[in-house]
Amino acid sequence: QSALTQPPSASGSPGQSVTISCTGTSSDVGNYNYVSWYQQHPGKAPKLIIYEVDKRPSGVPDRFSGSKSGNTASLTVTGLQAGDEADYHCSSYAGDKEVFGGGTKLTVL
Amino acid sequence: QVQLVESGGGVVQPGTSLRLSCAASGLSFYSFDIHWVRQAPGKGLEWLATISYVGNNQHIADSVKGRFTMSRDNSKNMLYLQMNTLRAEDTAVYYCAKDFPRAGGYNFDYWGQGTLVTVSS
Numbered sequence: 001q002s003a004l005t006q007p008p009s010a011s012g013s014p015g016q017s018v019t020i021s022c023t024g025t026s027s028d029v030g031n032y033n034y035v036s037w038y039q040q041h042p043g044k045a046p047k048l049i050i051y052e053v054d055k056r057p058s059g060v061p062d063r064f065s066g067s068k069s070g071n072t073a074s075l076t077v078t079g080l081q082a083g084d085e086a087d088y089h090c091s092s093y094a095g096d097k098e099v100f101g102g103g104t105k106l107t108v109l
Numbered sequence: 110q111v112q113l114v115e116s117g118g119g120v121v122q123p124g125t126s127l128r129l130s131c132a133a134s135g136l137s138f139y140s141f142d143i144h145w146v147r148q149a150p151g152k153g154l155e156w157l158a159t160i161s162y163v164g165n166n167q168h169i170a171d172s173v174k175g176r177f178t179m180s181r182d183n184s185k186n187m188l189y190l191q192m193n194t195l196r197a198e199d200t201a202v203y204y205c206a207k208d209f210p211r212a213g214g215y216n217f218d219y220w221g222q223g224t225l226v227t228v229s230s
Contacts, residue, residue: 032214038217092214093214
């Protein structure tokens, strides 16, 4: 049982947009603006794509964006591409620890 | 370029111990906090532990506290995870990951390729 709740799957067609939610509590997502998102392709290590709710590390396309409202954070991917098909994991700082969601498998139809 | 390489995984019996290592290169290792994160087969990620850049402060997940400890040797650019009293539920790929600097909370910007630990009788 993961601390943060993500939908197990999401999908969209090439060029479309998709939003993945990540719901926590007032002890993690709701208490800190320290939500991160990771992209993980099969058999590979995760890659940081969003930090501090809505910031992108250098090299991450602006097609990836993050937001937060209350205890729920969201990742939006616009202009879906075949290479975006991957697992997406959210995480939140929770005071000297990090909690993750169960991951969402994004399928590009 | 930054490289993290884990080693030490394998198949072990329940109740036994294992020490994982993470060799770092291409960075000023002594300048960064480092983390261990694991992923059980077909499951999500789980943060396990963080050690400060100096090595004098660490935080351990409740799920492994009392069984797992983390250490580092900055003179060798090495990180370690000592795992004791292993259980079947510890079966996972174990990653070391570097902390992303200048960002609040814990953020993992470079990851190793992972090492698989299988706990089975």
